[in-house]
Amino acid sequence: MATYLGIETSCDETAAAVVVDGRKILSNCLLSQIDLHQKFGGVVPEVAAREHLESINQIIDLALNEAKVKATDLSAIACTTGPGLIGTLLVGLSAAKSLSFAWDLPLIGIDHLTAHVCANYLETDLEPPFLALLVSGGHSQLMHFTDFVEAKIIGQTIDDAAGEAFDKVARLLGLGYPGGPIIDKLAKTGNSAKFQFPQATVEGFNFSFSGVKTAVLRCLEKLEKPWPLEDLAASFQFAVINALVKKTLQAQKYTKAPKIVLAGGVAANSYLKEQMQALSTVPVLSPQNHLCTDNAAMVAAAAYFKQKNIKTAVGNAYSDLMAYSRSCSEQK
Numbered sequence: 001m002a003t004y005l006g007i008e009t010s011c012d013e014t015a016a017a018v019v020v021d022g023r024k025i026l027s028n029c030l031l032s033q034i035d036l037h038q039k040f041g042g043v044v045p046e047v048a049a050r051e052h053l054e055s056i057n058q059i060i061d062l063a064l065n066e067a068k069v070k071a072t073d074l075s076a077i078a079c080t081t082g083p084g085l086i087g088t089l090l091v092g093l094s095a096a097k098s099l100s101f102a103w104d105l106p107l108i109g110i111d112h113l114t115a116h117v118c119a120n121y122l123e124t125d126l127e128p129p130f131l132a133l134l135v136s137g138g139h140s141q142l143m144h145f146t147d148f149v150e151a152k153i154i155g156q157t158i159d160d161a162a163g164e165a166f167d168k169v170a171r172l173l174g175l176g177y178p179g180g181p182i183i184d185k186l187a188k189t190g191n192s193a194k195f196q197f198p199q200a201t202v203e204g205f206n207f208s209f210s211g212v213k214t215a216v217l218r219c220l221e222k223l224e225k226p227w228p229l230e231d232l233a234a235s236f237q238f239a240v241i242n243a244l245v246k247k248t249l250q251a252q253k254y255t256k257a258p259k260i261v262l263a264g265g266v267a268a269n270s271y272l273k274e275q276m277q278a279l280s281t282v283p284v285l286s287p288q289n290h291l292c293t294d295n296a297a298m299v300a301a302a303a304y305f306k307q308k309n310i311k312t313a314v315g316n317a318y319s320d321l322m323a324y325s326r327s328c329s330e331q332k
């Protein structure tokens with residue numbers, strides 16, 4: 001039995017979790033900073049880093065206590081190293097390095113995007129191969145997984161991420177932060193055919209969402225107040241989600257992947273899940289909503305499957321494990 005402590009601080013959630021064998025969640029603790037950043041309309045990196053520093057030790061203690069696990073019961077510590085906000089990542093990584101040193105445990109650095117996909121292993125028996133649609137606040141990617149943690153990126157956004165588009169349009173509509181869940185809720189009672197927002201035609205399996213955001217802005221400039229918020233939310237959501245669904249289905253046909261999995265904050269979107277289920281010819285899986293958005297259980301799961309691939313110890317407190325702000329595909 002391998003018991004992993006996961007730590008996640010890539011953005012605005014301070015999170016720690018204990019997971020057994022990459023599947024069974026013993027605890028999954030999280031302190032969200034949403035209230036703190038709401039008045040700014042988005043995450044303020046320096047404020048977020050300071051807040052993580054205040055709560056990281058408490059969250060780790062809470063995760064161990066809730067799991068009824070002691071340091072000596074742990075097999076390894078897993079921590080998100082990037083992509084994310086560099087200052088916030090460093091808080092989690094420093095805590096993980098200190099504990100790895102103090103408790104003499106291996107330290108495993110985890111890529112945040114891989115971790116989101118690994119949320120699908122929690123409390124399930126999912127195995128690769130599959131096609132993953134990863135849609136979060138900072139990234140939108142189609143990834144072909146032929147192994148538990150190794151994937152080939154076959155498509156991605158060429159500008160805004162899907163979650164970013166939801167957040168920016170919510171701000172235009174004066175709805176608050178984060179915009180995704182608010183738009184999702186409003187759209188349920190709106191008419192998605194009321195406004196025709198464009199679905200960008202992009203080469204291959206790539207996406208583009210900056211055009212639809214600008215189209216909403218132009219529409220609002222001409223629209224008299226009070227704005228029909230439900231119809232605007234539904235029409236915008238229709239454009240973004242249908243673009244995601246269309247490319248995902250095309251990519252599934254191309255890769256012949258036997259399953260599709262959804263991951264990242266936008267995977268919590270009810271219309272995305274509904275449309276994927278309705279239109280896919282292969283099974284579609286997605287984590288429960290609280291496992292779609294940032295959490296530490298997914299980090300512990302990713303580390304377990306990564307460690308299985310590597311026969312030697314992957315790192316310790318003395319390792320040169322570094323935090324990074326951008327994903328490999330963005331750095332090219």
Ligand code: KG4
Pocket residue numbers: 011116135136137138139162163164166167178179180181184264265266267268269270292293294
């Ligand atoms: O994965 P995540 O928690 O953090 C990042 O790694 O970015 O994703 C957060 C993003 C935000 O942009 C938020 O608006 C979006 O996920 N989101 C949603 C929904 N719930 C969260 N977008 C659409 N519909 C939702 N129900």
Ligand code: ZN
Pocket residue numbers: 112116136137264265293294
């Ligand atoms: Zn995330």
